Amino acid sequence: MIIRISRDAGESYADYNVQVSEEMTVLDALFHIQENIDESLAFRYSCRGAVCGSCAIMVNGMPLLACKTPVARIEELNNVYEVFLPRKGEVPKDGMLLEPIPKLPVMKDLVVDWEPFFDLFGKLELKLRGAGNPPEKEYLIAKEKVRELEKYTNCISCALCWSACPVVGDLKDYPGPAALAKLYRFYLDPREPDALNRLAIANQEFGWWACDFYTNCKKVCPKKVPPNIAIGKARSQLKNMEDNQ
Ligand code: SF4
Ligand code: FES
Structure with missing residues (x-):
């Protein structure tokens, strides 16, 4: 799957080709990219269990918690999710677009200033x-x-x-x-x-x-x-x- 990620507050995007598995969450995919493809990628997380709130991001325009969202469910969510926010980037074909949550200043990549x-x-x-x-x-x-x-x-x-x-x-x-x-x-x-x-x-x-x-x-x-x-x-x-x- 192509995972497209906002860099420089949406001024540019980087595409990563990731082999996703059934149980992988969006946060797992971000770790995979950081550990195996691009160590400069920045994102925020803490609990990895939907408790701290720090992994909030936009997935294809849907505001979601990265640690609670299975990659395998994105397509289904695209069809049933109720609130889509304006995106800066394009969703790659059969892929996923990750952007920082809006209305807060972007510090780096997916990390915002709260x-x-x-x-x-x-x-x-x-x-x-x-x-x-x-x-x-x-x-x-x-x-x-x-x-x-x-x-x-x-x-x-x-x-x-x-x-x-x-x-x-x-x-x-x-x-x-x-x-x-x-x-x-x-x-x-x-x-x-x-x-x-x-x-x-x-x-x-x-x-x-x-x-x-x-x-x-x-x-x-x-x-x-x-x-x-x-x-x-x-x-x-x-x-x-x-x-x-
Ligand atoms: S979406 Fe709003 S109300 Fe719900 S947990 Fe997050 S900050 Fe709290
Ligand atoms: S890492 Fe804490 S809510 Fe996702």
């Missing part, structure tokens, strides 16, 4: 603040609440939703689906001292209200996190509060 993505996390203070002194034993949270929280705590910050969201990049300061889903997660958390303040932080034109519900975020998320649902619920809650004032 700073703009994580900067917005900092602005929204996405960490548990905790109320007063911690209890002597563990905090107990009702099972239903844990299940609700888990929908959002499953996020691995891979930025695939950020790449696929048409509002990101169009609207300056829009935190994007992942950051808003995380913010909502802290609103839900019973350990938070002032949950409503969490909603208020993004109660802006460029916050909760900027989403146009394309729902690309939910479609591309490898962890089935539904940022669109979080945003919709946050808006309803804010609207109810406004109506009852």
Whole structure:
């Protein structure tokens, strides 16, 4: 199979001929190229198990995790995947085109600079603040609440939703689906001292209200996190509060 890879932020492409096997993932193919054909190829990974989010790339225009995507499934995915992003390169015949995820600066080949993505996390203070002194034993949270929280705590910050969201990049300061889903997660958390303040932080034109519900975020998320649902619920809650004032 010909694997075409973006070099120099899409200014040039390199083609590699790789003998692919049934069980090989896209990340395995990248290792094969780096170890056997071109050691200068740069890509990012850490866990190799769909946990760290760092191997997010574009495969034929589909935003995917390289470590979770079997090469043998690409053709099938081409027919069923729901969100294709604009590509700079051409997909080789019977091959595969790999490009860095968009909307983040390219450092080298498939490696992007995540700073703009994580900067917005900092602005929204996405960490548990905790109320007063911690209890002597563990905090107990009702099972239903844990299940609700888990929908959002499953996020691995891979930025695939950020790449696929048409509002990101169009609207300056829009935190994007992942950051808003995380913010909502802290609103839900019973350990938070002032949950409503969490909603208020993004109660802006460029916050909760900027989403146009394309729902690309939910479609591309490898962890089935539904940022669109979080945003919709946050808006309803804010609207109810406004109506009852
Ligand atoms: S919500 Fe999903 S797609 Fe977005 S950063 Fe989290 S895990 Fe990745
Ligand atoms: S290497 Fe960690 S998610 Fe792919």
